[in-house]
Amino acid sequence: MREQAESGFVSLYVVVITVGLLAMAGLVIDGGNALAAREQATDAAQQASRAGADALSPDSLRGNPNGLTATPAAAQAAANRVLETAGVTGTVSVNGNNVTVTVVVHKNTTILSAFGVGPIKGKATATATALHGTTTGG
Numbered sequence: 067m068r069e070q071a072e073s074g075f076v077s078l079y080v081v082v083i084t085v086g087l088l089a090m091a092g093l094v095i096d097g098g099n100a101l102a103a104r105e106q107a108t109d110a111a112q113q114a115s116r117a118g119a120d121a122l123s124p125d126s127l128r129g130n131p132n133g134l135t136a137t138p139a140a141a142q143a144a145a146n147r148v149l150e151t152a153g154v155t156g157t158v159s160v161n162g163n164n165v166t167v168t169v170v171v172h173k174n175t176t177i178l179s180a181f182g183v184g185p186i187k188g189k190a191t192a193t194a195t196a197l198h199g200t201t202t203g204g
Contacts, residue, residue: 092177096186103171103188110152111169111192118145118158118165119194136196141165163196 118141138160145158145167156169171188 088177089181092181096175096178096183099173099176100186100188103173103186104190107154107169107171107188107190108192110149110154111156111167111190114145114148114156114158114167115165115192115194117148118142118160118167119163119196120144122196136160136163136165164193166191166193
């Protein structure tokens with residue numbers, strides 16, 4: 067009698083454990099993909115903002131070294147070239163000698179898509195400032 071009451075219990079146990087292990091694998095793999103997307107967005111934003119800040123106005127180079135400014139059109143073009151090379155999209159804004167770039171990277175989920183989780187988004191913003199020489203803190 068007892069054998070009939072327990073029949074199928076092992077199958078149910080295996081199914082529950084398998085679903086749990088798949089969910090854990092999804093968290094590990096897709097969680098790693100989320101971290102990679104954020105890292106890629108940060109890297110692209112930092113590189114693009116530096117490239118934009120390097121697009122200095124020739125007039126500011128001839129004058130006071132403390133008055134360095136980026137040429138807005140050249141800064142946006144330089145930053146957009148870096149973003150295009152990295153294969154990401156973003157927005158670039160130039161304010162005086164500051165170039166700010168915001169990047170969003172989308173990655174599809176590998177395992178968690180089976181549980182209804184859609185694409186993962188990594189977002190980062192970086193600002194670079196045109197400087198003359200070097201500066202140190204402290």
